[in-house]
Amino acid sequence: SQQGEEDPQALSIQEGENATMNCSYKTSINNLQWYRQNSGRGLVHLILIRSNEREKHSGRLRVTLDTSKKSSSLLITASRAADTASYFCATDVTGGSYIPTFGRGTSLIVHP
Amino acid sequence: DAGVTQSPTHLIKTRGQQVTLRCSPISGHKSVSWYQQVLGQGPQFIFQYYEKEERGRGNFPDRFSARQFPNYSSELNVNALLLGDSALYLCASSYTPAGSYEQYFGPGTRLTVT
Numbered sequence: 349s350q351q352g353e354e355d356p357q358a359l360s361i362q363e364g365e366n367a368t369m370n371c372s373y374k375t376s377i378n379n380l381q382w383y384r385q386n387s388g389r390g391l392v393h394l395i396l397i398r399s400n401e402r403e404k405h406s407g408r409l410r411v412t413l414d415t416s417k418k419s420s421s422l423l424i425t426a427s428r429a430a431d432t433a434s435y436f437c438a439t440d441v442t443g444g445s446y447i448p449t450f451g452r453g454t455s456l457i458v459h460p
Numbered sequence: 461d462a463g464v465t466q467s468p469t470h471l472i473k474t475r476g477q478q479v480t481l482r483c484s485p486i487s488g489h490k491s492v493s494w495y496q497q498v499l500g501q502g503p504q505f506i507f508q509y510y511e512k513e514e515r516g517r518g519n520f521p522d523r524f525s526a527r528q529f530p531n532y533s534s535e536l537n538v539n540a541l542l543l544g545d546s547a548l549y550l551c552a553s554s555y556t557p558a559g560s561y562e563q564y565f566g567p568g569t570r571l572t573v574t
Contacts, residue, residue, distance in 0.1 A: 381562060390464070390550060390565035391503070436502050447516045448563070450495075450502035 352380075352437045352451035360457045367424040369454040371437030372417075378440045380413060381448060382422050385434045394422070394435075429460045462486070464553050464566035472572045473541050481536045481569045485553030491515075492534040493563065494526055495550040503550055509534055510557045538571075546573045 355370045371380065379398045383391040395411045397404045397420065404411050410423040424431055434455050438448035465484045473479050485492050491510040495503035505518040509528035528534045532553075538545055548570050552563035 383565075390567045391552075391563075393562040393564065396562050447493075447505050447508060447518070449505065452500075452502050 352439045354451045354454040358455045362459050367427050369422050371420045373439045380420050381438045383436045427458045429458050432458045466551050466566040466569050470570045477541050478539045483551030484533045489553035491554045491557050493552045494536045497548045541573045
């Protein structure tokens with residue numbers, strides 16, 4: 349089974365709205381990363397948050413990490429049509445050999 | 461600087477054949493990882509190489525093999541292809557072993573097995 353699981357599986361919003369997607373994982377992690385993928389192409393790294401961090405920002409992106417709940421959230425503010433993509437979280441398991449494990453992803457559609 | 465490059469872009473093979481996929485990492489990156497992504501799923505880890513040594517292997521059969529060359533480029537080989545091997549194969553490079561730092565992904569090789 350996947351270490352990270354994104355929720356919801358699909359999200360459809362209007363341009364200008366905020367989009368929130370969540371990632372839950374099962375075992376302790378060293379860090380968690382969020383990636384974006386457009387139309388089956390290569391993934392683009394968005395944010396890396398380490399296990400001792402609780403929140404990180406990058407432009408319109410805000411990521412939170414709650415290690416007690418084993419969950420993370422990605423917030424995209426003031427979404428744009430260009431944000432339409434699949435978003436994946438990848439976790440790096442504590443004690444593992446630095447192998448990021450990806451979830452199934454959240455498919456975000458932003459309508460102009 | 462050039463990003464991660466992969467070749468070929470698309471490939472069509474017949475069941476039972478063998479295939480070799482190639483990846484060139486970003487200059488200065490010493491770690492290369494390979495992922496298989498089936499339509500509708502997230503990438504599944506296949507291999508990671510760092511400084512030409514295998515650092516990790518995912519749950520894939522022995523038909524899958526890889527190697528990293530002195531210039532840090534990498535090849536992924538798949539023997540005795542099955543229909544289920546049809547997928548997007550992604551290569552990612554990072555300065556250190558993946559997980560500690562962000563990975564940079566190539567555009568992928570789309571493999572179709574008929």
